[in-house]
Amino acid sequence: MSNYTVSERVRQVFTQIMEQESVRKGLEFIKADQPRAIAEQKEIVTIEAPTFHEGQRAADYARRLRELGLQDVHFDSAGNVLGRRPGKGNGPTVLLEAHLDTVFPFGTDVSPVEKDGKIYAPGICDDTRGLAANLSVIRALNATGIETEGDLIFAGTVAEEGLGGMSGMKALLEEYAGIAATISIDGAGGDTIIYQGTGIRNFEVTYTGPGGHAYGAFGTPSPLHAAARAIAKLSDMRPPSTPKTTFTVSLIEGGHQIHAIAQKAVFKINMRSDDPEELDKLQEQAIALFVAGAREENERWGQDLLTVDYKQILDVPAGTQPDDATIVQAAWQATECVGIQPRLVPGGCTNTNMPIKMGIPAVTLGRGGREGGVHSLGEWFDPEGAYCCPQKSFLMLLALAGMRGVSEPLVEKR
Ligand SMILES: [Zn+2]
Structure with a gap:
C-alpha cells in the first residue's frame, strides 16, 4: 500500500x-x-x-x-x-x-x-x-x-x-x-x-436427550452424536475469503460415562466476518445446521427424543x-x-x-x-x-x- x-x-x-x-x-x-x-x-x-x-x-x-x-x-x-x-x-x-x-x-x-x-x-x-x-x-x-x-x-x-x-x-x-x-x-x-x-458472533449449542445404558438403551438418539453430526456439517461451510469470514467450533463437552448414552452435549462456535451481511448469512447457515444435527440423529433412530437449543453468547458488530x-x-x-x-x-x-x-x-x-x-x-x-x-x-x-x-x-x- x-x-x-x-x-x-x-x-x-x-x-x-x-x-x-x-x-x-x-x-x-x-x-x-x-x-x-x-x-x-x-x-x-x-x-x-x-x-x-x-x-x-x-x-x-x-x-x-x-x-x-x-x-x-x-x-x-x-x-x-x-x-x-x-x-x-x-x-x-x-x-x-x-x-x-x-x-x-x-x-x-x-x-x-x-x-x-x-x-x-x-x-x-x-x-x-x-x-x-x-x-x-x-x-x-x-x-x-x-x-x-x-x-x-x-x-x-x-x-x-x-x-x-x-x-x-x-x-x-x-x-x-x-x-x-x-x-x-x-x-x-x-x-x-x-x-x-470484524464482527463476532458466538453461539452455545446444547443437545439434550434421555440417555440410558449403552447396551440396554441402544436405539436412543444421542446428544453427542447429534452434536458431532452438526459439527461435521459446520466444518464444510465455505464462507468467502474476501471479505474475510471465518468460523471454528472452539469448545465441546458432553456425556458423563463411558458406558452410557449421553444425556447432554454442548459446543460453542465462534464466527467472524469483516462484513455484517456475510456474518448474517453465515449465522443463518450455521443455525440450520445446529437443527439438522438433531433432526438427523432423531431420524436415524426413528425416535423424536432429542432436542436442540442454541443461544447467542456474544455479538460484536462488524x-x-x-x-x-x-x-x-x-x-x-x-x-x-x-x-x-x-x-x-x-x-x-x-x-x-x-x-x-x-x-x-x-x-x-x-x-x-x-x-x-x-x-x-x-x-x-x-x-x-x-x-x-x-x-x-x-x-x-x-x-x-x-x-x-x-x-x-x-x-x-x-
Ligand atoms: Zn487489547
Whole structure:
C-alpha cells in the first residue's frame, strides 16, 4: 500500500502542525519521557484486572489522570474511567483510549521480570502499554501548553477482551454524548492502522436427550452424536475469503460415562466476518445446521427424543469505513511524521468496532515497540522506539480536534 494517497487538506493540516516549535518540543518531550512511561507500565501491570473486574486498576488510572490535571475525572456506569482536557474553542471532542482489562484471571503472577532488554509480564503489552503511552501524551500536552479547539477525552475502558465483547467502549460512546472521533491504542507495532471492525458472533449449542445404558438403551438418539453430526456439517461451510469470514467450533463437552448414552452435549462456535451481511448469512447457515444435527440423529433412530437449543453468547458488530476516510488519512500522515512507514491492516476486533458501527470516525493504532506472547503467560514487551506510539497519538489529537490558532479540526463536531 505504498501508493496510498493523502488528500491536500490532511497534508496541509499536518504541515501546519509540524511547523510549530511547540509541537516539535512535544515530540521531543515524549521521546525523553519514555523511561517514565515504561516505569508506569510496569506499575500498572501489577494491578490485576481480569475482564469484568477492572475496578482496582481503574481507580489507579483515575488517580493518574487527576494528577495530570485532567478535569471531571469520573467513572461512567460501565466502570470506564474518563478525564477531560478542555478545548479552547468550539471544536470536535476527540477520545484517546486504551483498555484496562486483561485476559488473565486473579492469582496470575503479573510481576514484571526484565531479561535481554525485554519486560516479561502477563498483560505488559495488552493493553497496559496503551494505558501508559496515553499518559505520556497528556504530559506532553501539559509540558507544551498546547491548546486544542475541541475537548480531548482520555479513558481507560473496561470489558474489551473475551466475553466483554468491547461493551465498555460501547457504553462510553452511548453515555458520553458528542464524541466525534476515537483513537484506540491496541495491538502490536508502531506502523499498524486498524480502521475496520470484524464482527463476532458466538453461539452455545446444547443437545439434550434421555440417555440410558449403552447396551440396554441402544436405539436412543444421542446428544453427542447429534452434536458431532452438526459439527461435521459446520466444518464444510465455505464462507468467502474476501471479505474475510471465518468460523471454528472452539469448545465441546458432553456425556458423563463411558458406558452410557449421553444425556447432554454442548459446543460453542465462534464466527467472524469483516462484513455484517456475510456474518448474517453465515449465522443463518450455521443455525440450520445446529437443527439438522438433531433432526438427523432423531431420524436415524426413528425416535423424536432429542432436542436442540442454541443461544447467542456474544455479538460484536462488524463495521467498515473507507480506507480513504479522513481519520485513516490522518493516521497515515501521523505515522509518516514520526518516521515510520504506515501499514493499513484489514479487519480487526478492537474497540474501534463500536464507533465504526455508530458512524463515528475511529482508528486503532499499535502500541509501538516490539511484543510477543500476547495473551499468554510469556507475554513480553521490548520498549525500543516505543515512543512513536504516544508521538502519533499526540499529533492525531491536534489534527483531529484542531490546534488552536494553527489548524482547523479534521473531523466534524458531533
Ligand atoms: Zn487489547
